[in-house]
Amino acid sequence: MTTALNPTTIAPPFGDYSHGIKTGPVSCLVVTSGQLGLAPDGSCSADVRKQAEQCFANIDAILHEAGCGRADIIRLSAFVTDRAFFADYMAVRDEWLADVAIRPASTLLIVSGFTREEFKVEIEATAITRD
Known part of the structure; x- marks a missing residue:
């Protein structure tokens, strides 16, 4: 069981995320390395949105191999090289998590x-499994 931690005594989250996560019994912790916008063939789009989509596709593949999915993620850390890329990253992240x-x-x-x-x-990404 995972619970969002968003105390009313602090400012609400700046975007569509939780300030903290509390989770119940866990079998495994899954931690990914930072994923770049590299497609399986080694190509990289010049478009930041497409790079973010590829990063998340790579994370999906790692989660699948670990036997878990997007709903099992407890933390995301992202890095962009320009403040102007903030909105594109957030839009892709929010679309990717739409069903979570x-x-x-x-x-x-x-x-x-x-x-x-x-x-x-x-x-x-950091995710959990309960197998």
Whole structure:
């Protein structure tokens, strides 16, 4: 069982996420490395929205291999290389989580860059399994 933690004694979340997550008995913790917008063939779109979509597709594949899914995510951390990319990232994240009842905790940072100049977004996830 996962519960959102959004105390009324602090400002509400800035977007569609939870300030904190409380979870019940857990069998495994699944932690991804930061996922970049790299397609299986190694290509990377120049479009930040498409990069974010690919990052989340990569996370889906990792979650599937671990035997869990989007509803099992308890935390997302994202990094973008420009403040202007904030809205595109948030839109893709919110679409990706549209069917998830309890939104994970979430952090977004603006960074100076990644290992290759064409990378504009990187996302890492923490999820749980109860098997």
